[in-house]
Amino acid sequence: MIIEEKPINTPNPVIEVKGLWVSYDAQSVLEDINLTVNESDFIGLIGPNGGGKTTLLKALLGLLEPTRGTIRIMGKSVAEGRCHIGYVPQYIEFDRQFPIRVWEVVQMGLLGCRKPFTRLSAAEREVIDYALKQVEMADLSQRPIGELSGGQRQRVYIARALTSSPQILLLDEPTASVDPQVAGNIYDLLRRINQTVTIVMVSHDMNAVSSYVKSIGCLNRRLHYHGSKEVTQEMMDAIYECPIDLIAHGLPHRVLSPHDQNGAKNV
Amino acid sequence: MFEIFQYGFMRNALAAGVLVSFACGIIGTYVVINRIVFLSGGIAHAAYGGIGLGYFLGINPTIGAIVFSLGASLGMGMVHRKTGERSDTIIGVMWAIGMAIGIIFLDMSPGYKADLMSYLFGSILAVPRSDLIIMLVLNVIILVLVALYYKELQAISFDETFAFVVNVPVDRLYLMLVCLIGLTVVMTMRIVGLIMVIALLTMPPAIAGLFVKDMKRMMGLSILLSILFTFVGLLLSYYWNLTSGATIILVAGVSYFISFMVKNQLKTRKKKSEISAA
Numbered sequence: 001m002i003i004e005e006k007p008i009n010t011p012n013p014v015i016e017v018k019g020l021w022v023s024y025d026a027q028s029v030l031e032d033i034n035l036t037v038n039e040s041d042f043i044g045l046i047g048p049n050g051g052g053k054t055t056l057l058k059a060l061l062g063l064l065e066p067t068r069g070t071i072r073i074m075g076k077s078v079a080e081g082r083c084h085i086g087y088v089p090q091y092i093e094f095d096r097q098f099p100i101r102v103w104e105v106v107q108m109g110l111l112g113c114r115k116p117f118t119r120l121s122a123a124e125r126e127v128i129d130y131a132l133k134q135v136e137m138a139d140l141s142q143r144p145i146g147e148l149s150g151g152q153r154q155r156v157y158i159a160r161a162l163t164s165s166p167q168i169l170l171l172d173e174p175t176a177s178v179d180p181q182v183a184g185n186i187y188d189l190l191r192r193i194n195q196t197v198t199i200v201m202v203s204h205d206m207n208a209v210s211s212y213v214k215s216i217g218c219l220n221r222r223l224h225y226h227g228s229k230e231v232t233q234e235m236m237d238a239i240y241e242c243p244i245d246l247i248a249h250g251l252p253h254r255v256l257s258p259h260d261q262n263g264a265k266n267v
Numbered sequence: 268m269f270e271i272f273q274y275g276f277m278r279n280a281l282a283a284g285v286l287v288s289f290a291c292g293i294i295g296t297y298v299v300i301n302r303i304v305f306l307s308g309g310i311a312h313a314a315y316g317g318i319g320l321g322y323f324l325g326i327n328p329t330i331g332a333i334v335f336s337l338g339a340s341l342g343m344g345m346v347h348r349k350t351g352e353r354s355d356t357i358i359g360v361m362w363a364i365g366m367a368i369g370i371i372f373l374d375m376s377p378g379y380k381a382d383l384m385s386y387l388f389g390s391i392l393a394v395p396r397s398d399l400i401i402m403l404v405l406n407v408i409i410l411v412l413v414a415l416y417y418k419e420l421q422a423i424s425f426d427e428t429f430a431f432v433v434n435v436p437v438d439r440l441y442l443m444l445v446c447l448i449g450l451t452v453v454m455t456m457r458i459v460g461l462i463m464v465i466a467l468l469t470m471p472p473a474i475a476g477l478f479v480k481d482m483k484r485m486m487g488l489s490i491l492l493s494i495l496f497t498f499v500g501l502l503l504s505y506y507w508n509l510t511s512g513a514t515i516i517l518v519a520g521v522s523y524f525i526s527f528m529v530k531n532q533l534k535t536r537k538k539k540s541e542i543s544a545a
Contacts, residue, residue: 061432079434087432098300099482100425108422112433144480164433 011038014084014168014198015060020069022055029055033069033223037168042191042199043225044213046206051220053202054090057172060200061087074167083112086161086197090172091154096146102156103141106131109163131159135189151182158189162197169193171201175208187212206231271505276392280511283394284497286402287454290409291468292475292490294451296482297444299472301424304465306343306445309358311452311464313339313365318386319372328386329398332453339365340449344442389460389512391501398457405450412447420444421482458497459512467493470519474526496522 015037022030030052037043047053058064060071062078073081086109106128107120120128132138135155145153154174161169174190175183183205190199191212203209210216210229217225271277298307317335321328343361347354373380385393413420422430423437423444431437455464475488500515507514 063428063431082432083434085432087429089426089428095300095302097476097480098425099296099476099480099485100421101481104418104421104482105425107418108426108429109433111419111422111430111435146480160429 013037014039014041014074015200016070016072017060018070020056020059020071021067022052022059022064023067028067029221030059030223031221035217035223035225037198037200039167039198040194042194042212042214043201043217044209044215045200045202045217045219045223046204046209047219049204053204053219054172056219056223057087057170057200057202060170061085083164084167086158086164086166086169088154088157088161088169088171088174091150091177098144098146100145101141102132102137102143102145102148103128105145105156106141106160106163109160112164127163127165128159131162132156134162134193135159149182151178151186154178154182154186155189158186158193162193166197168198168200171199173203173205174201175203175205180208183208271502276394277505279394279396279399280391280501281498282399283391283402283458284501285494286399286406287458287467288471288490288493288497289406290402290451290454291493292471292488293409293413293486294447295468295472295493296475296486296489297420297424298448298465299469299476300482301444303347303445303448304469305355306347306358307448307452307468308465309343309362309365310336310339310445310449311456311461312362313343314449314453314456315369315386315461316365316367316372317369318383319369319376322376322380322383323372327397329401329453329457332386332456333401333450335365336449336453337446340445341442344445347445348438348441385460386456387460387462388510389456389458389463389515391458391497391511391515394457402454402457405454409447409450412443416440416443459515463512463516466516466519467496470523471496474523477526477530492519492522 013036015035017033017035020030020033020035021028033056045053045056055064059066060073060078061082071078074084075081109131110120110124110127129138129141132141135158137152137155137159140148140152145156148156154177158169158171158174169190171190175186178186187208190201193199194214199213201209201213210231213229215225215227215229216231217223218231272281298304314332314336316339317331317333318328319331320335321331324331339361343358346357346361350357373383384390419430419435419440422435423440427437451468452461452464455467459467471489471492472485474492475485479485479488496519497515500518501511503509503518504511504514
């Protein structure tokens with residue numbers, strides 16, 4: 001049943017969220033979120049639009065203050081702990097004229113941990129080159145970012161997140177704006193990265209998510225996560241209004257486990 | 268045509284043109300890529316309050332303008348960071364209040380204010396030596412800070428959220444940038460006047476941005492263009508007896524539209540050659 005083979009020693013938590021509530025004005029967006037992400041996890045978070053997926057990522061990154069609850073990253077506060085996180089933001093329409101080269105974009109990942117007003121050391125340059133090689137973008141390192149395709153840009157953003165040698169990679173809809181084939185390439189890349197880096201990914205592309213991640217969580221204000229890849233009936237109820245095509249024909253991967261007619265699930 | 272260099276005021280004017288072009292080319296690039304042209308215009312106009320204050324206190328109005336424009340930069344910069352969508356309303360209000368303060372101060376100052384118009388419309392021909400020294404100092408400050416924080420400024424301009432997440436001090440750097448805009452605005456005011464400051468601040472980088480996609484080159488090209496516009500404008504205003512600031516701006520403006528046409532030509536030619544190659 002359980003696909004991933006956990007090492008015998010106890011799991012090593014990298015992110016611990018306890019009793020997290022986030023609200024905008026009086027409207028609560030996240031309610032009582034409890035989540036433990038362990039080392040080498042690859043978690044896909046799905047859920048309807050407005051279900052709080054991006055909000056949860058923002059809270060993890062310290063981009064917004066939780067109303068209640070605690071977040072620890074590598075046992076530290078968010079502001080300190082996020083040094084261990086590589087963040088790949090959601091695709092945004094940006095100024096295609098912006099004068100910045102691929103190499104300079106990737107360099108951004110290094111800025112926080114180093115002193116300002118110093119030249120990059122040879123080692124730092126190597127880190128950037130290596131990150132670009134990892135995502136197979138080394139050839140285009142001198143291109144202006146505006147000249148790249150959506151998929152190429154996504155790879156550059158992943159490289160940027162990798163330069164800080166993160167323990168954890170957080171991705172917000174990494175395949176939102178690319179065609180399915182490119183999306184497949186990106187997921188393959190992520191699976192490779194996951195050999196050394198823990199990944200938490202938000203997506204509403206459930207089909208893709210289910211065939212690449214190790215475990216799935218459902219977020220619709222509340223989080224339904226059991227550390228497994230199974231999407232339970234409870235999860236489905238939670239995201240009932242969610243426009244996800246759950247039972248697709250010819251899908252190579254089974255999302256719903258066999259269940260009897262009255263809807264009860266046998267795990 | 269070189270007889271004009273015999274005049275001391277002309278040499279001062281050209282020196283001022285070069286100094287301002289450095290600040291304008293570098294800082295103007297940030298203004299254009301960050302899309303804060305309106306905020307820069309606000310700072311320029313609010314600085315008028317400082318000119319009024321200078322007259323009122325009997326000190327060099329340029330010093331007053333520096334103080335006011337730094338205050339306006341910090342105020343508007345914070346408003347821009349904190350209020351988001353509606354920040355343009357507040358910036359517009361501060362823009363007008365700054366000007367109003369200047370006018371009231373001038374009302375209260377005794378005596379004839381002969382060179383008042385020069386702050387509004389510029390007077391590159393009347394730049395005194397003391398202002399040249401101020402410009403030089405401001406230029407050094409701008410160059411040093413931009414050189415030190417080049418990577419960080421590029422990062423916050425391109426992707427502020429990411430910069431924040433990797434613990435780059437985004438707020439402080441942003442306020443530093445608007446203060447640098449404030450200083451540049453004061454310098455540029457001497458050349459083309461506060462009303463036309465944003466034109467000289469934005470047109471050279473806008474033209475440069477059409478042809479180069481590298482920030483350092485964009486800055487370099489902007490500096491060169493800015494020097495070119497100032498010199499050509501100055502010469503034309505000298506021979507045709509026109510207002511120098513306005514002539515400089517028109518030279519820049521005409522070049523701006525011509526470069527758009529050139530860019531379009533290049534684009535269609537490139538497309539055609541691609542089609543014929545295919």
